[in-house]
Amino acid sequence: MENILEKIAYCTEFGKINKVSPYPPDMKGQDGVDELTKLALEQGVSPNDILTKGFVLGMERVGKKFSENKVFVPQMLISAKAMTTGMAHLKPFFTSGEVKRKGKFIIGTVAGDLHDIGKNLVAMMVEGSGWEVIDLGVDVNSDKFIQNIKNSNATAVALSALLTTTMVNMEKIVKEIRGQVPEIKICVGGAPVNQEFCAKIGADHYSPDPQGLVEYLNRLVA
């Protein structure tokens, strides 16, 4: 049983989605996260273990390598894709409540900004660590953030910005969210953002990469 969970973690880490995927080349023809997750469920492995000892572990490992510049955006995204493929098999257990997610997390790229690769990566990493993610896309204004926070009862919301000009919009958005939903944790990130700016605009958390955010979110529900 441990063995299949380790296999799922390994396939997640190296981005082996399913049997037909040609990547990584040295695993050609072997089962991927897709097949292994199905098999694990058939063998009676608990969905919760699949999530935490399979997907979460695999994503953690690749996330660490990404933070250390050992792998790049495509490798990160492919791991996330593998994880999402496996996660689809766990959907029924989420719905039935048998597997509990850690909470709800909302993310969007702020108004005026259309860069979404980093935001997508963050969303996938957070999902891969056991959270339910609501992705609002790009060019998101305060109203849309607030409306979704209210409708979803989310624990945390994250704002991404890649432009120095749209980073400035974060201040207004943070203020408006605070005014309407004071209890929500607000996280900010993206290349031009830093800790000092985060503190200045009154957001709760900044980290330079998804790994730091995941650790913060997990502390919130620990």
Add this chain to the structure above:
Amino acid sequence: MALKQNMSDWAADLINSKERAAIPIMTHPGIEMIGKHVIDAVTDGTTHFEAIKAIASQYPTSAATIIMDLTVESEAFGCRINFGEHEVPSVMERLVHDFETVSNLKIPDMNSGRIQEYLKASRLAAENIADRPVFGGCIGPFSLAGRLFDMTEIMTAAIIEPETITLLLEKCTKLLLQYVLEMKKTGVNGIIIAEPAAGLLDETLCEEFSSKYVKLIVDATQDENFMVVLHNCGNTGHLTQSMVNTGAAGLHFGNRIDMLKVLQEVPSNILVMGNLDPVGVFKMSDAGQIKTITSNLLKATREYSNFVISSGCDTPPGVSQANVDAFFEAVNDFNYNNITSKQLTY
């Protein structure tokens, strides 16, 4: 009459000159100088040219450049584009998503979308700006493919569906080749190929999915009278060699890279351009800060004669003239001091 310029000589002159050349990628302040809006310039070649001309008349740039509009080629392929009055246009949604849709994708002709307007702007600039070279512009093959396939999706598709992405890149390259050749006919002296998305790849993937195709364009178009400058603002240092491998005679870098490291790595006969933050510095700083930041970069790169100071990307709409003035003042002061101090040592 277009300036007939041997671009190898031009580059050699820049390298041998005691003065540091400045070629910011900058058209938007020109649009504002002539009292027009972004939407006017990106949809009308004559207005676009007038903006280029306004910059050339006002500022001592060593070459004129056109708008880095990364939607022209995608629109030609059929993407829906969002135009804002004061914003650079953007692609609204992906056009293709698998092998079949890519196979069915037709390579557009030169009458599609706004291609003719961009050729017109280039032609008018080449004909009317005779005191310095004019560079046209286009998107790079991988970034174009990313716009058609979705930027995030292409990053993984390159690995798991290489046949699909290779076919797409072949089509993108065909269009770009045709476009650059047409651009060359307008009389411009070179082209800046903007390949930002390739910056997110690792070296092996960049070589296979970007540089290889850029090289095809370089080989087919670059000659004594036509220079290719490859811009990659996504490169954080890991792709410099891959950029050199394309054979482009000029390389242009974004603000996320260490310019000194680049200058140490790139052969001294290749022009190296960069890399002041177009938004953080040009748009958001005040004139005093710009002067300091510009002059710091000039001092740090003093030893490298192939360096050309530039913005790290197209300077966006809304940059004040005072800030552009401050940039050129810093360049001017540096050149003046440099020459006087050199003379003093004789």
